[in-house]
Amino acid sequence: MQYIPNILFLIVLVAGIGYFTKNIRKIIRNIKLGREADTSGNKSERWGNVVRIALGQSKMVVRPIAGLMHFVVYVGFVIINIEVLEIIIDGLFGTHRIFSFLGGFYDFLIASFEILALLVFIAVIIFWLRRNVQRIKRFLSPEMEGWPKNDGNLILYFEMVLMTLFIVLNAADLQLQNIGAEHYSRAGSFPVSQYLLPLLDGLSESTLIIIERAAWWLHIIGILIFLNYLYYSKHLHIILAFPNVYFGKLTTPGKFKNLESVTKEVKLMMDPNVDPFAAPPEGADAAEAPAKFGASDVMDLTTTQLLNAYTCTECGRCTSECPANQTGKKLSPRKIMMDTRDRLQEVGANIDANGSFQDDGKQLLGDYISTEELWACTTCNACVEACPVSIDPLSIIMDMRQYLVMEQSAAPTELNVTMTNIENNSAPWPFNQMDRANWIKE
Amino acid sequence: MSEVIKVPTMAEFMAQGKNPEVLFWVGCAGSFDDRAKKISKAFAKLLNNAGVEFAVLGTEEGCSGDPAKRAGNEFLFQMQAMMNIQVLNGYEIKKIVTTCPHCFNTLKNEYPELGGTYEVMHHTQFLKSLLNEGRLKVEGGKFKGKRITFHDPCYLGRANNEYEAPRDLLRKLEVELVEMKRCKSRGLCCGAGGAQMFKEPENGDKDINIERTEEALETKPDVIAAGCPFCNTMMTDGVKGKEKEDSIEVMDVAEMIAAAADL
Ligand code: SF4
Ligand code: SF4
Numbered sequence: 012m013q014y015i016p017n018i019l020f021l022i023v024l025v026a027g028i029g030y031f032t033k034n035i036r037k038i039i040r041n042i043k044l045g046r047e048a049d050t051s052g053n054k055s056e057r058w059g060n061v062v063r064i065a066l067g068q069s070k071m072v073v074r075p076i077a078g079l080m081h082f083v084v085y086v087g088f089v090i091i092n093i094e095v096l097e098i099i100i101d102g103l104f105g106t107h108r109i110f111s112f113l114g115g116f117y118d119f120l121i122a123s124f125e126i127l128a129l130l131v132f133i134a135v136i137i138f139w140l141r142r143n144v145q146r147i148k149r150f151l152s153p154e155m156e157g158w159p160k161n162d163g164n165l166i167l168y169f170e171m172v173l174m175t176l177f178i179v180l181n182a183a184d185l186q187l188q189n190i191g192a193e194h195y196s197r198a199g200s201f202p203v204s205q206y207l208l209p210l211l212d213g214l215s216e217s218t219l220i221i222i223e224r225a226a227w228w229l230h231i232i233g234i235l236i237f238l239n240y241l242y243y244s245k246h247l248h249i250i251l252a253f254p255n256v257y258f259g260k261l262t263t264p265g266k267f268k269n270l271e272s273v274t275k276e277v278k279l280m281m282d283p284n285v286d287p288f289a290a291p292p293e294g295a296d297a298a299e300a301p302a303k304f305g306a307s308d309v310m311d312l313t314t315t316q317l318l319n320a321y322t323c324t325e326c327g328r329c330t331s332e333c334p335a336n337q338t339g340k341k342l343s344p345r346k347i348m349m350d351t352r353d354r355l356q357e358v359g360a361n362i363d364a365n366g367s368f369q370d371d372g373k374q375l376l377g378d379y380i381s382t383e384e385l386w387a388c389t390t391c392n393a394c395v396e397a398c399p400v401s402i403d404p405l406s407i408i409m410d411m412r413q414y415l416v417m418e419q420s421a422a423p424t425e426l427n428v429t430m431t432n433i434e435n436n437s438a439p440w441p442f443n444q445m446d447r448a449n450w451i452k453e
Numbered sequence: 454m455s456e457v458i459k460v461p462t463m464a465e466f467m468a469q470g471k472n473p474e475v476l477f478w479v480g481c482a483g484s485f486d487d488r489a490k491k492i493s494k495a496f497a498k499l500l501n502n503a504g505v506e507f508a509v510l511g512t513e514e515g516c517s518g519d520p521a522k523r524a525g526n527e528f529l530f531q532m533q534a535m536m537n538i539q540v541l542n543g544y545e546i547k548k549i550v551t552t553c554p555h556c557f558n559t560l561k562n563e564y565p566e567l568g569g570t571y572e573v574m575h576h577t578q579f580l581k582s583l584l585n586e587g588r589l590k591v592e593g594g595k596f597k598g599k600r601i602t603f604h605d606p607c608y609l610g611r612a613n614n615e616y617e618a619p620r621d622l623l624r625k626l627e628v629e630l631v632e633m634k635r636c637k638s639r640g641l642c643c644g645a646g647g648a649q650m651f652k653e654p655e656n657g658d659k660d661i662n663i664e665r666t667e668e669a670l671e672t673k674p675d676v677i678a679a680g681c682p683f684c685n686t687m688m689t690d691g692v693k694g695k696e697k698e699d700s701i702e703v704m705d706v707a708e709m710i711a712a713a714a715d716l
Contacts, residue, residue, distance in 0.1 A: 265612025412525030
């Protein structure tokens, strides 16, 4: 009978981690629906970005207040997780503070966890105030209504509850140590939770144990629930930010990729040795399905772009720097990312239900992202520059424009005129190429 | 206005069996747009003044393809690029300077994969190098002590990480350089990029160039300095929209240097 808690804990742990793994697998499967991404380039440069941008949060601090508080929560989260390791071992083996043999260093660790927990708690409160009381503009865009708004708050509540449980757990433990309860040997130093002791004063040992155990169980179950919540939440970025930054664009932001499929055709067209009326060559080339230009659905995007979509934290830094959005246009680069993710999730659910993707009569273009949004972009790269986790909303906009123009000839009329001019006179305006040097003599 | 500026073409250089030091890529705006032609002229004068042997392609130049590419027409872009590359490679061009950040970006970054690899510079970068070599003198003249704010072109700044060359030149003009609230890597677009120049904006509550002009006006400038013919148009329209064209000029950095030297 005495092992029941341990076994129970093992079951909860395996179930929690197992379900999480299952969902992560789904994400990987969905991302792989995309076209192959260009992941060439210097590996050490990529790792450098991970260290600087993801680990070092270099882009977060562009906005100092949010950046600093995010840093506190991030560091707190990472470090307090060391304590979760101890919690898991204690849970499995019924030990009490297994790492306490570290002595003074252990005291130091526990003390820093407590201080960090307090700081995280305060930062999370401020975050909550920014969203709900100060109502910062970038959290209020239309795409943030409903679930995204609740998601943002839920994450904060999770953290508040987890931090509180952690401190209560320590306070009860400390009180048990103080009254010399069996099993609760002296270990740790408790600079924050000691202030809760008066609240526990006079409680019997058995009540204290109930409080300590309840806090302990709720805390670890809370962590497992939170872990599984990630899949349904923008909070997924705490994991995906790292691979996403690794796969981020290395070339200068102004360089847009050249479509190789187009290069081939243009070269053929311009090669005087090619007979334009010749029958297409037999064999491999002929069998190749004609490539679709640009993107109308998530499968046409690259794996990196799909990873981008899952990584987006919905922070809205991109949107708040977007010239189109700031002047009231419908375009919001954050929405581009959220739409891509939501459509990808829909496609994933379709695959789960049918074994393979069955046409659902929907696509990213039109059903999620409108042409009005796409044509409002000035390709200014402000969104790319602003994103703290190296997401490139502009590349998705460009791919979808390519689809509109090259597959559907659906550019706005004025742009069609512009392009005809370029084609005919090699200038976007109706001037003759032969007049190109006239400015010199005017 | 019909002062004659010396602007030889590549064909003329070829005929003499010579090679210029640099090719001046004028771009469509610089060739055809009335406002931008003045920038081309000012820059050509500066080149002549600094004794730079340069040439233009003249009627052999074609649109770089940037507007087509940003509009999503990769076919048209690559056609333009390859035609231009044929001409450029035919003349064995090594070094290109252009007054248009869009041409600059496209030629520099998107042409190499298509077979056109050149050293490409924005005119502010090139002017700065002339300054460093002591070939170009930049002095305050009529701009000395004037309040100037510089609007970063997206395709020079964010796209290619060049923020200092134009500012260094302006500082040499002994102006009082004031920055807008959003500048450098966080600079706000003028609204022309991504082929927006050639279409009406989508519905919204404001035009982007007005938003940007308002921000520029907040700095109380005498001159809004630009480094792109399209930004120049956008900001000029914005200043007109705010009925400030009598007190505030929008000028290209090259025009300012030329004007300061009374060229
Ligand atoms: S690149 Fe397009 S979407 Fe991104 S900030 Fe600029 S205008 Fe907005
Ligand atoms: S794309 Fe980047 S900047 Fe924009 S909301 Fe997502 S995480 Fe934030």
